[in-house]
Amino acid sequence: MRIRPSAPSLSTVPIILFALVVASGCGGGGESGGGSSSANGGAPTTKMDGGGVDGASANGAPPKLALREVGRFDQPVHVVAVPGTDQMAVVEKGGRVLVVSGMVCSARDKCPSTPVTQGVTVLDIRSSVSGSSEQGLLGFAFHPKWPDDPRIFIDYTDADGATHIEAWSLTSATGTATRERELLRIEQPYENHNGGHVAFGPDGLLYIAMGDGGSAGDPEDRAQSDDERLGKLLRLDIDGGGERGYAIPKGNHAGGAPEIWALGLRNPWRFSFDRTLGDLWIGDVGQDSFEEIDAVTKASLGAAETPNFEWRQREGFGSFDDAGSIGPGTRTPPVLDYPRKDGCSVTGGVVYRGEDIPALDGWYVFADFCASDLRLLRADGVPGSSRTRGELAWKTAKGVEQPASFGETQRGEILLVSLGGGIDQIVSVG
Numbered sequence: 001m002r003i004r005p006s007a008p009s010l011s012t013v014p015i016i017l018f019a020l021v022v023a024s025g026c027g028g029g030g031e032s033g034g035g036s037s038s039a040n041g042g043a044p045t046t047k048m049d050g051g052g053v054d055g056a057s058a059n060g061a062p063p064k065l066a067l068r069e070v071g072r073f074d075q076p077v078h079v080v081a082v083p084g085t086d087q088m089a090v091v092e093k094g095g096r097v098l099v100v101s102g103m104v105c106s107a108r109d110k111c112p113s114t115p116v117t118q119g120v121t122v123l124d125i126r127s128s129v130s131g132s133s134e135q136g137l138l139g140f141a142f143h144p145k146w147p148d149d150p151r152i153f154i155d156y157t158d159a160d161g162a163t164h165i166e167a168w169s170l171t172s173a174t175g176t177a178t179r180e181r182e183l184l185r186i187e188q189p190y191e192n193h194n195g196g197h198v199a200f201g202p203d204g205l206l207y208i209a210m211g212d213g214g215s216a217g218d219p220e221d222r223a224q225s226d227d228e229r230l231g232k233l234l235r236l237d238i239d240g241g242g243e244r245g246y247a248i249p250k251g252n253h254a255g256g257a258p259e260i261w262a263l264g265l266r267n268p269w270r271f272s273f274d275r276t277l278g279d280l281w282i283g284d285v286g287q288d289s290f291e292e293i294d295a296v297t298k299a300s301l302g303a304a305e306t307p308n309f310e311w312r313q314r315e316g317f318g319s320f321d322d323a324g325s326i327g328p329g330t331r332t333p334p335v336l337d338y339p340r341k342d343g344c345s346v347t348g349g350v351v352y353r354g355e356d357i358p359a360l361d362g363w364y365v366f367a368d369f370c371a372s373d374l375r376l377l378r379a380d381g382v383p384g385s386s387r388t389r390g391e392l393a394w395k396t397a398k399g400v401e402q403p404a405s406f407g408e409t410q411r412g413e414i415l416l417v418s419l420g421g422g423i424d425q426i427v428s429v430g
Contacts, residue, residue, distance in 0.1 A: 138196025190214025226256025270348030283348025290316030335384025343368030354412035
């Protein structure tokens, strides 16, 4: 694997930066892939406002935002609210989960005086995790009824590079997790494009992001094969029981691997569910020319149709490899793409539904690993549900450092996680 041309060179940065770049899901621009990218194929031009915006206004502009550093840890990849508390679970790429107290701003000017650096280690699987390239402990989720149901769910890669999705038990926020069972083990042909995010949807089902297996251009066309779990969004009913520890939900793809819910993803690097509307948002890392944001309405989560996000035939709205196969399901174009000149590796975000920044309500906040700004897209009604492109508004917030993930506090405030170590809370300006 080679770093994309837009990313920093290994000769000019410490080795740690290489880990940061690959872990955010890149791996295409400098590699030889099957097929070639083209222009947008007639899709509308995305509007970009490079100057930022001054504040909420009649034209629907978002408010000014700033970042407040609230924590600093060892290569954090995600942060998750501990249900029913103000504590946060910090997920480290190397294989630890720490429950942290006092790492949340109670208001714009009421943040920790210094970044929190310590927590209670509730899970430590560093001896089992491979942290090279884009590998590591990549996903963590509490059961929706935690702590009444003490199960937690993790996604990690082992020494052989295989992905494991496992159920563990954590009875309290200061306890030590114990392993219950493995739900899935998925072989990975290459080191990159592991996906790794796990989260529960409004339907109570566990969703699992799987990249296309790596290399460049999906050379084995795995994302379109319904016999492969790679390049998919999987969905499990973990309360359904059975020998496997889960049941297959109604509405999953009929045929092929039964865990598949959606096809045609390259490397879905972070997805989320709008906590008000229930819509699904996905950041899917591009190959050569475009990064993309996908979205699916809550109503579609329970529909019989299988979404197909069209990789590798399509990259964003543009054509990538017309010779690639197209598998089953309903072709589902993105709600937004943006060209590689404006980034190199999209980091999927969350729709803001918090209390502290009313003017930000209904905005999808995301980022790109190779850019220094937060990016915002109006989310209400899911742009793209009518197969039209959404509008991208740029919002610069000083201090963005190789963003790897976004998380939400119990009250819906947004935390931005950097693999460089920092965890920032997004706050309003003025």
